Amino acid sequence: MAKEKIVLAYSGGLDTSVILKWLKETYDAEIIAFTADIGQKEELDGLEAKALATGASKVYIDDLRAEFAQDFIYPMFQAGALYEGQYLLGTSIARPLIAKRMVDIAIAEGATAIAHGATGKGNDQVRFELGVAGLAPNIKVIAPWRLEEFRSQFPGRAEMIAYAEANGIPVQASAAKPYSMDRNLLHISYESGVLEDPWFDASAPENKEMFLLTNAPEDAPDEAEYIELEFLKGDCVALNGEPQTPLQVMEKLNELGGKHGIGRVDMVENRFVGMKSRGVYETPGGTILFTAHRKMESITMDREVMNVRDSLITRYSTLVYNGFWFAPERKAIQALVAESQQNVTGTVRLKLYKGNIIAAGVKSPVSLYNPNIATMEADPTQAYDQGDATGFIRLNALRLKVSAGVAESTELPE
Template sequence: MKIVVAYSGGLDTSVLLKWLKEKYNAEIIAYCADVGQAEELDGLEAKALATGASKCFIGDLKEDFATNYIFPMIQANALYEGRYLLGTSIARPCISKDMVDLAIREGADAIAHGATGKGNDQVRFELAVNALAPNIKVIAPWRDPEFRQQFPGRTEMIAYAESHGIPIRQSLKKPYSMDRNLLHISFEAGMLEDTWYDGTTPADREMYKLSVSPEDAPDQAEYIQLLYEKGNVIGIQYDGLDVLLKELGVNPKGERDGYTLLSPLGVMYVLNALGGKHGIGRVDIVENRFVGMKSRGIYETPGGTILLAAHRDIETITIDREVQKVRDSLIPEYATLVYNGFWFAPEREAIQALVTKSQETVNGEVRLKLYKGNVMYAGRRSPQSLYSEEIATMEGGHEELYNQNDAEGFIHLNGLRLKQFSRVNKPYGN
């Protein structure tokens, strides 16, 4: 038997890799997707082979993740339950697709993942496999009674890893889990399961990786300008950008009208750096998991927070009111589909087609002010702006564009049904 294991090098996947090899007497192929974990991938292949894998593949999905998953989701202005930027949720279909492709190439019989039986990721992962490769078997050790009996909690997993010589990051003192990608970092479990615990002790503040606290952010605000084309950021203008790009190792794609053109990946690197510098994008929420329970999570999403704010702002002058109304009416459902794991479902793809169509006119520039955890709007303009100062002005003139006398008939017609309802149903209507 040959099993491809979703492998991150963390506690859960390291233990289950060894456990699957022993239980199924199988050849184990470790797979890790590089969706922006940064230093977490150092030494991963050697660790996987030492733990028992015959091969280890690391898929570089960063550009794919930014271009084909993050940016389309931001075009939709998707927020789950009005607060969560879906950082973990949107990474799962990207990872799943590449892992399925590997399993097919390697002739694997099954795919295994380390998502627990209480979480959302088991659903997201398996729904993606169902949609992409329905004939491939999925093994979920956390739903195996034998596995759960042996590992009722992280304490036993840590002991198992130590007894088998598997290096791990977690400890009994700080057992929270961390999931990092290009869009965010999430923190769950351990002391964070107490919803009243605020995580503000000096030791716990070290948990954060992508951002400083707003209190420690610079006292001087900074401005950034973003250039949009069809709803996507394609260029950035910022004092000191050349230096920042060198520090990040990002190569620009060219110049246009004073903007440095960047790929979606380059945009995410820059916005993450600037957002983190100014303490932007930290949220502490209790959300409703798809499997039915509530869950507390702490998230850092610096670049994504800036990206969402800017996109909302450029749309205020470039998207038709009724088009936006139709699009926005579908976005709560869209966000729920992403959260619940239905990225490859036909209904999500249908909504995405509408979103893509709505973005054809979303072109122009946005200026933002970054300051101590806040993203403030400081200007927007577009060659396709639907805002007309001549129409909107409170000064006189331009009666040919908007005749105020026309409002009387407009109000009369819109008030007709209200008058009739009042006449029939309200005692004071007559």
Template sequence: MKIVLAYSGGLDTSVILRWLIEQYQAEVIAYCANLGQEEELIGLEEKARKLGASKCIVEDLTEEFVKDYVFPMLRAGAIYENQYLLGTSIARPLIAKKQVEVARKEGADSLAHGATGKGNDQVRFELAYAALAPEFKVISPWREWSFQGREDLIAYAKKQGIEVPVSREKPYSMDRNILHISYESGVLEDPWQEPPQDLFRLTKSPEEAPNTPEVVELEFEEGNCVGVNGEKKSPVEILKSLNKLGAKHGIGRIDIVENRFVGIKSRGVYECPGGTILYFGHRQLETITLDREVMHLRDSFIPKYAELIYNGFWFSPERYFLQAAFDQSQRFVTGTVRLKLFKGQLYTLGRKSPYSLYNPKLATMEADQGAYDPKDATGFIKLQSLRLRTVAQSQKGLFG
């Protein structure tokens, strides 16, 4: 038996690697996708081999991740439950896809992941496996073994001499990529408890952010950010530069209680500085480039699209269908947005586009310039109110 494990080097997958070898008497290949974790990747291959992996494959997917996963999601304006920018959710389909490719190349017959039995990630990984490689056996240790929680894993790791970056004092579950960092577990399981300040690894607190605001200009082409402050950059370069800028000014901290797909409410704390800036800036440019009905119809689809990503349906027919519609809406979302960053907040200073639908002659509150006759509104209002007047006359008392 040969298993390819989605491996991060954290507590769960470190224990899982050793457990798979013992439980299944199997050869285990550790697969780690580099999505911009940075220092978390240091020494990963050596650690996996010490744990018994026959091979550890670390693959740099950062450019593909931002270009083909993060940017399409941003073009759609996706946000889950009006707060979460889906940093963990959007990473899972790419990891699963590459894990499948490695399994086929290495002649493996099984796939394994470290997602817990109560979380969303088990669903995300396994839905992706089903869509891309239904022939593989899937192993989910958290649904098989006798360990009851993270304290059991910490004790097992200590007994086995496995080095892990958590302790009973700081048992946080952390997930990081170039888009965000997420934190769960430990004191965060109490939604009334403020996150400890030493929890945050990326952003300054707004109180400690500079007392002087900073202005940034974002250039977009067809819904994609292509430049920062007049300098053209690749998708990865853009996200990296905006992460640094946003982190400096305390942008992108999110603390939410979200609804997991499996039916549990979960408290998550996130840092997403660059993504927050891109999301906000993109929306501001759309205000002058999207037709009203297109914008309103598109907005009605966003909750469903975000839900598909959150729940693990990236490789589903309906996600491809919605992506095509969103991308169609972005054909003229080209232009520049100027933003001010200050103490954890974003402010719009200006926006411009060669395809702007904003017409000063129509919008002006000064003397009429012939583009719009206010007298025409009389008939418009009369027709819009017709049914209301009919209801009022025929069904008195309906409105109190």
């Protein structure tokens, strides 16, 4: 009989390298290693050879950067997603794409299971598995870190290093970094280790080397730089007059934002599994794009449409953070978001300077801003009669007057 096939989300680090070997032995299975290229850069070097040397029967390293930018980052930014007021969801939004491609590979290869190296304490286990559930409910998911037999064999890093050495697994068995890192096209996240102390100052000069994408604001150029972003129906389609794909937009904005020290966030967030977690993020290009998009909406989106969309931001952001990208409610909200973006077209000019994004102009062929109506001078269109405001205010004040009158005339018991 043919061996069972398992598709493993493989990064090439110590954990997934050990898991690859352990899965092969424990399940007597054929392991297909999968790595999604979503912008990790040099982290991908040598992965195929390493996976094959560790025991994988086949290796997929798929360039998903363009799909990531176009089908995941851009729709999420149209929704104005911002988790707990700070986090641009860089790790969260990558997980459904990885899960989607793993399911595709599992189906193509006839695999019966998917495996990942996410721990039992984090959000990623939920995101991966909810993604698989939403796409291929009959595919089994194996999460070694939640299995007692795995945890008892590897209670710590030392045991994993010893196992790697004993099995000839080509993993650099060095001391752990003082933090963990996850990188993609949208951001880099840093957590754990020294960062578990929320009083630890990640921005201190002695910690500069931790940041890979951005200059410290104090080290950014002393001269401001102006950029122009052109939008069409909510998507940025050009930079400084040059047409760009979503992938090109993200790459170029990352370079510009990093140069000017833009996009650093240090926060304590609420994980889906119930605990609080401290994370430090670099999102240079995403921060610029998010700011420009909101600025474009300011003159092109109807007020009540914006209110409806904005009322869903917390819900949408939480769905993405918690792993419900393929859930029907996220898709329903996305349909509303797409409709809200139909007139979000025009050009935004920004000034980048030492960690700051400064508005420097916005224009649109479908602008709802009419200077003739908004002017403090005489209105040549006579579209607004200031006297009409008297009745408007009187009607809006009515319920306040009634409430105030009741409060004045009624003494309630203590």
